[in-house]
Amino acid sequence: MLRVGLTGGIGAGKSTVARLLAGHGAVLVDADVIAREVVARGTPGLAAVVEEFGPDVLTAAGDLDRPALGRRVFGDERQRAALNAIVHPLVAARRAELAAAAPAGSVVVEDVPLLVETGAAPGYPLVVVVDADAAERVRRLVTERGMSEDDALARLRAQATDDERRAAADVLLANPRRAEDRPDPLPGLVSALWSGRLLPFEAAVRAGRPAPARPGVPPADAVERARRRVAHATAGPVEVVDASAWPVRLRASAEGALTTVGYVDAGQGRFASADPGAPVAVELVREARVGGPA
Ligand SMILES: CC(C)(COP(=O)(O)OP(=O)(O)OC[C@H]1O[C@@H](n2cnc3c(N)ncnc32)[C@H](O)[C@@H]1O)[C@@H](O)C(=O)NCCC(=O)NCCS
Ligand SMILES: Nc1ncnc2c1ncn2[C@@H]1O[C@H](COP(=O)(O)OP(=O)(O)OP(=O)(O)O)[C@@H](O)[C@H]1O
Structure with a gap:
């Protein structure tokens, strides 16, 4: 099983990409x-929201009045943080539960709009970001979702910047406005992602097989993502030993949860990423030596 985090700014095309991936079997x-x-009628989540925001955020029938709550939280950072603090832990727990229940051999694609904002990105073996510029996203929300421009902009401002999301992307899928006179390239990009990266990555994780080395110099942003992912999984310091060639070599102090982020046990205190797009080797050493004198 492989967990893939799929994200993008509001209106970028996450649901469109998710549907294409589901068509391949995700x-x-x-x-x-x-x-x-988690905030449906009768849930503890809804009770917590009402306790925080008052009964004005309920409809006459007792459901969450989403437009009313939306008006309060988009444009007021404090109120949004209060809502996020209630809803996000409930969503993260349920996401993990659903992923764990997927059949062996699955590629589980989690469509998470706020993957970067919540700091959850390094907890995934692979992060896919759907990218479209802000003006185009606002156009989609206004013309196809019937949102006002002000509402669309308020939601954009409540989210990470495009640069922050791009920095978290192991795979960046560009989804600019579809041209009417040319075929849509998105299905082809998603198909290549599925057969060229997701399926081989999942198979390698299941077989306990490290990704083979690849030619070229690892880009600095890929090295930084690997470092953050390993630091997140091992909850300790991580040192970059050699980033001049693939596999990137890192040193960490504990095994932690490395196998939950796409790493396999390579024996003799070593772990290796199974991601064919970014081979990384991790050497485990006693804590005192990580970051200390050689
Ligand atoms: C404020 C609420 C009631 C408004 O409901 P509404 O039906 O209008 O919007 P919906 O939930 O369908 O969200 C649509 C999009 O808005 C954006 N968005 C939603 N919540 C947030 C947030 N807290 N911060 C930034 N963007 C958000 C996302 O891009 C999302 O895909 C609702 O969005 C909510 O409960 N938000 C808090 C939970 C949350 O963060 N959900 C997003 C993913 S976990
Ligand atoms: N390349 C494109 N060109 C034009 N319209 C597009 C393109 N991709 C998606 N859309 C349309 O834009 C809207 C937003 O797309 P989609 O629902 O996939 O985005 P999303 O990222 O899931 O949105 P949200 O953040 O609101 O959940 C939809 O109406 C979709 O049909």
């Missing part, structure tokens, strides 16, 4: 759907 987990379930 198991989908949709954080927006879960975020509705």
Whole structure:
């Protein structure tokens, strides 16, 4: 099983990409759907929201009045943080539960709009970001979702910047406005991602097989993502030993949860990434030596 974090700014095309991946056989987990379930009528989540925001955020029938709550939280950072503190832990727990229930051999694609904002990105073996510029995203929300421009801009401002999301992307899928006179390139990009990266990555994780070395010099941003992922999984310091060639070599102090982020046990205190797009080797050493004198 391989967990893939799929994210992008509002209106970037996450759902479109998720549907294409599902067509190839991915198991989908949709954080927006879960975020509705955890505040459905009668849930502890809804009770906590009402305790925080008062009964004005309920409809006459006792459901969450989403437009009313939306008006309060988009544009007021403090209120948004209060809502996030209630909803996000419930969503993260349910996401993990659904991913764990997927059949062996699955590629689980988790569509998580706020993957970067919540700091969850390094906890995934692979992060896919769908990218479209802000003006185009606002156009989509206004023309195809019936949102006002002000509402669309308020949501954009409540999210990470495009640069922050791009820095977290192991794979960046460009999804600019579809041209009417040319075929849409997105299905082809998603198909190549599926067969060229996701399927081989999942198979290698299942077989306990490290990714083979590859030619070229690792880009600095890929090295930084590997370092952050390993630091997140091992909850300790991580040193970059050699980033001049693939596999990137890192040194960490504990095994931690490396196998949950796409690493396999390579024996003799070594772990290796199974991601064919970014081979990384991790050497485990006693804590005192990581970051200390050689
Ligand atoms: C404020 C609420 C009630 C408004 O509901 P509404 O039906 O209008 O929007 P919906 O939930 O369908 O979200 C649509 C999009 O808005 C954006 N968005 C939603 N919540 C947030 C947030 N807290 N911060 C930034 N962007 C957000 C996302 O891009 C999302 O895909 C709702 O968005 C909510 O409960 N948000 C908090 C939970 C959350 O963060 N959900 C997003 C993913 S976990
Ligand atoms: N390349 C494109 N050109 C034009 N319209 C597009 C393109 N990709 C997606 N859309 C349309 O833009 C809207 C937003 O796309 P989609 O629902 O996939 O985005 P999303 O990132 O999941 O949005 P949200 O953040 O609101 O969940 C949809 O109406 C979709 O049909």
